[in-house]
Amino acid sequence: MKLSTLLEKAAEKQNVTVAVAAAEDPEVLDAISQAVNRDFGSFILFGDKDKLDVLLSEKYTNLLDNPFVCIRHAKSDKEAAELSVKAVHAQQAAVLMKGNLQTAVLLKEVLNKDYGLRTGNVLSHVAVFETPRFERLIFVTDAAMNIEPGLEQKAQIVQNAVSIATGIGIHCPRVAPIAAVEVVNPAMQATADAALLTQMNRRGQIKGCILDGPLALDNAISMEAAKHKGLKSETAGQADILLMPNIETGNVLYKSLIYFAGAKVGGIIAGAEAPIVLTSRSDSAESKLYSIALAICSATNH
Amino acid sequence: MKLSTLLEKAAEKQNVTVAVAAAEDPEVLDAISQAVNRDFGSFILFGDKDKLDVLLSEKYTNLLDNPFVCIRHAKSDKEAAELSVKAVHAQQAAVLMKGNLQTAVLLKEVLNKDYGLRTGNVLSHVAVFETPRFERLIFVTDAAMNIEPGLEQKAQIVQNAVSIATGIGIHCPRVAPIAAVEVVNPAMQATADAALLTQMNRRGQIKGCILDGPLALDNAISMEAAKHKGLKSETAGQADILLMPNIETGNVLYKSLIYFAGAKVGGIIAGAEAPIVLTSRSDSAESKLYSIALAICSATNH
Numbered sequence: 001m002k003l004s005t006l007l008e009k010a011a012e013k014q015n016v017t018v019a020v021a022a023a024e025d026p027e028v029l030d031a032i033s034q035a036v037n038r039d040f041g042s043f044i045l046f047g048d049k050d051k052l053d054v055l056l057s058e059k060y061t062n063l064l065d066n067p068f069v070c071i072r073h074a075k076s077d078k079e080a081a082e083l084s085v086k087a088v089h090a091q092q093a094a095v096l097m098k099g100n101l102q103t104a105v106l107l108k109e110v111l112n113k114d115y116g117l118r119t120g121n122v123l124s125h126v127a128v129f130e131t132p133r134f135e136r137l138i139f140v141t142d143a144a145m146n147i148e149p150g151l152e153q154k155a156q157i158v159q160n161a162v163s164i165a166t167g168i169g170i171h172c173p174r175v176a177p178i179a180a181v182e183v184v185n186p187a188m189q190a191t192a193d194a195a196l197l198t199q200m201n202r203r204g205q206i207k208g209c210i211l212d213g214p215l216a217l218d219n220a221i222s223m224e225a226a227k228h229k230g231l232k233s234e235t236a237g238q239a240d241i242l243l244m245p246n247i248e249t250g251n252v253l254y255k256s257l258i259y260f261a262g263a264k265v266g267g268i269i270a271g272a273e274a275p276i277v278l279t280s281r282s283d284s285a286e287s288k289l290y291s292i293a294l295a296i297c298s299a300t301n302h
Numbered sequence: 303m304k305l306s307t308l309l310e311k312a313a314e315k316q317n318v319t320v321a322v323a324a325a326e327d328p329e330v331l332d333a334i335s336q337a338v339n340r341d342f343g344s345f346i347l348f349g350d351k352d353k354l355d356v357l358l359s360e361k362y363t364n365l366l367d368n369p370f371v372c373i374r375h376a377k378s379d380k381e382a383a384e385l386s387v388k389a390v391h392a393q394q395a396a397v398l399m400k401g402n403l404q405t406a407v408l409l410k411e412v413l414n415k416d417y418g419l420r421t422g423n424v425l426s427h428v429a430v431f432e433t434p435r436f437e438r439l440i441f442v443t444d445a446a447m448n449i450e451p452g453l454e455q456k457a458q459i460v461q462n463a464v465s466i467a468t469g470i471g472i473h474c475p476r477v478a479p480i481a482a483v484e485v486v487n488p489a490m491q492a493t494a495d496a497a498l499l500t501q502m503n504r505r506g507q508i509k510g511c512i513l514d515g516p517l518a519l520d521n522a523i524s525m526e527a528a529k530h531k532g533l534k535s536e537t538a539g540q541a542d543i544l545l546m547p548n549i550e551t552g553n554v555l556y557k558s559l560i561y562f563a564g565a566k567v568g569g570i571i572a573g574a575e576a577p578i579v580l581t582s583r584s585d586s587a588e589s590k591l592y593s594i595a596l597a598i599c600s601a602t603n604h
Contacts, residue, residue: 131562144482147490180446180553188449190550217557218584225561228584248492248551251482255519256555259527260433260563282520282530 001137003130003264003290006168010040010293017042018277018292019093021084021109022077024051025100026059027281031288032069033060038289041296042068044093046080047100049073077101078109085109088117088274094299097277097292110272117272122146122156125250125278126164127267128294129257134221139165139173139241140257143250145269151193154243155206158197160270161241162209167298175201176220176239177213178249182231190214190245197243209241210234217242217253266290268298275299303439305432305566305592308470312342312595319344320579320594321395323386323411324379326353327402328361329583333590334371335362340591343598344370346395348382349402351375379403380411387411390419390576396601399579399594412574419574424448424458427552427580428466429569430596431559436523441467441475441543442559445552447571453495456545457508460499462572463543464511469600477503478522478541479515480551484533492516492547499545511543512536519544519555568592570600577601 010016023029023045035041043063045052052071056064063069074080081101087093096117098106110117125144128137141161142149149157158175165173177194184195194213201211212235218225223237231237244250257263265287269276275295279288312318325331325347337343345365347354354373358366365371376382383403389395398419400408412419427446430439443463444451451459460477467475479496486497496515503513514537520527525539533539546552559565567589571578577597581590 133562133564147482178550178554180449180549188549217554218561222561225584244554245550246548247482247490248480248547249554252480252519252546252551252555253558256558257562259520259524260435260559260565262435263562282527 006293010296017093018095019084019087020097022080022099022101023047081109095295121271123271124157131263143254173240175211175241177243179214266294308595312598319395320397321386321389322399324382324401324403325349383411397597423573425573426459433565445556475542476537477513477543479545481516568596
């Protein structure tokens with residue numbers, strides 16, 4: 001599968017509404033404009049109405065008087081965050097998207113006990129990559145949210161990623177908990193956690209996937225490497241989801257794929273009542289579009 | 303600089319002898335045969351003389367009756383390791399190379415208190431990559447030896463890599479201690495260590511390089527990313543050496559560069575009296591040759 005397939009799948013979905021917090025941002029509007037051009041998503045733009053009107057009439061005219069776009073005034077970032085989260089909570093929208101405001105301001109509303117989007121699960125970042133040398137999409141989690149997850153957190157991070165993968169049509173994905181080696185070494189927490197997660201999967205504590213580790217990256221993704229090593233594993237060489245042991249490892253893999261391998265990526269936050277699109281300024285316009293598409297494809301699971 | 307430059311530099315060096323422990327291994331002999339064809343290095347092959355004679359006469363005839371190759375019989379792997387280490391200790395050789403024996407058997411001799419190659423420094427793995435998208439060589443350390451180095455160990459790991467980089471002509475290399483973010487966050491040890499290492503470099507406790515961090519990978523290697531982020535740093539966007547916070551991060555970057563980005567690599571163990579070539583079966587023949595060349599180029603520093 002390619003990431004362009006995500007755009008097609010997103011266009012096939014009907015009635016998925018995205019609530020955008022503080023939408024008065026050219027880069028965010030640019031991505032939304034592209035999504036609307038490709039016929040996916042309806043958008044509720046929460047933010048400064050005057051600024052939004054100017055931006056739309058100057059540059060994003062396809063969003064003006066469009067039945068799939070509506071504007072809701074908010075007098076501050078905090079209010080934009082609150083209103084957008086409440087819209088998702090009230091099921092008026094199925095995806096939340098961050099605009100031009102601090103991530104912390106938005107997440108505070110997401111975690112609000114009265115109207116927030118908590119499910120009791122860990123929130124985690126799920127990125128999906130199209131790489132030049134592999135046919136299949138490869139999921140990397142967690143490159144951005146959880147610093148040093150423990151065993152229970154890792155189990156939930158896997159479950160979040162499995163849910164997203166399933167949402168785009170990858171049924172029973174293969175999950176590789178990544179370490180530096182393939183053997184259990186008590187001095188390396190990543191290897192011990194990987195072994196524990198493997199047995200948790202066999203006992204039905206982690207569902208909807210085939211998980212086997214520890215695996216180093218080469219033996220997780222490359223069948224040739226796994227065969228050379230003589231590994232007997234249902235995951236080795238064919239992993240769809242790479243569970244990272246800590247944020248540094250995830251972040252370095254994410255950036256390495258973009259900057260060294262020229263990969264394409266879309267990413268969302270999973271684990272809340274609805275997928276959350278949290279793009280950053282450094283993401284390309286293409287990447288922002290893939291992220292919206294990934295969220296829309298994942299939205300039915302919530 | 304390209305890795306092919308290393309082969310040229312290695313050929314310019316005179317009289318660098320490599321002591322090979324348990325050389326009776328087709329893959330190791332293949333790399334040595336290529337090195338000899340390219341006119342670099344002299345090799346003392348410690349190992350089972352009968353097996354070596356057969357292998358050389360069957361396949362590696364350029365190593366037979368060659369003034370740059372001699373065979374020394376050892377009746378066991380342990381003895382081959384001991385004799386090769388002693389040869390380096392006695393300055394009959396300036397590089398140590400692992401052949402067909404367990405890494406642990408060789409390292410035990412390296413660490414022997416009487417005739418080993420200890421310097422009091424941490425031993426660390428230094429890999430140098432040629433990547434398709436960047437002009438300069440990029441060093442990654444430590445992807446293979448130190449599991450979770452503390453601050454002092456990290457300082458020595460940097461010093462080891464600086465020594466290798468300098469040895470191949472990269473004077474005063476720029477070092478980026480890698481983390482997931484660019485700010486100091488006490489909840490992320492990698493960021494705190496990176497800030498401490500930066501100040502240690504400014505105070506002259508880490509020499510021969512310009513070190514500045516924490517930096518995420520994108521802002522360490524890409525000037526465009528660093529400018530986009532508005533970072534003011536002498537290292538951002540131009541790092542030669544990437545210091546990894548832990549073995550998982552280093553290992554994943556190493557494997558990602560090979561398998562996703564199609565990079566070429568050479569690697570050695572630094573920090574002992576002489577560079578140690580520790581190739582593994584999964585390394586390509588080309589990679590083994592680059593590793594020998596890197597060790598030979600680095601040998602004069604010891």
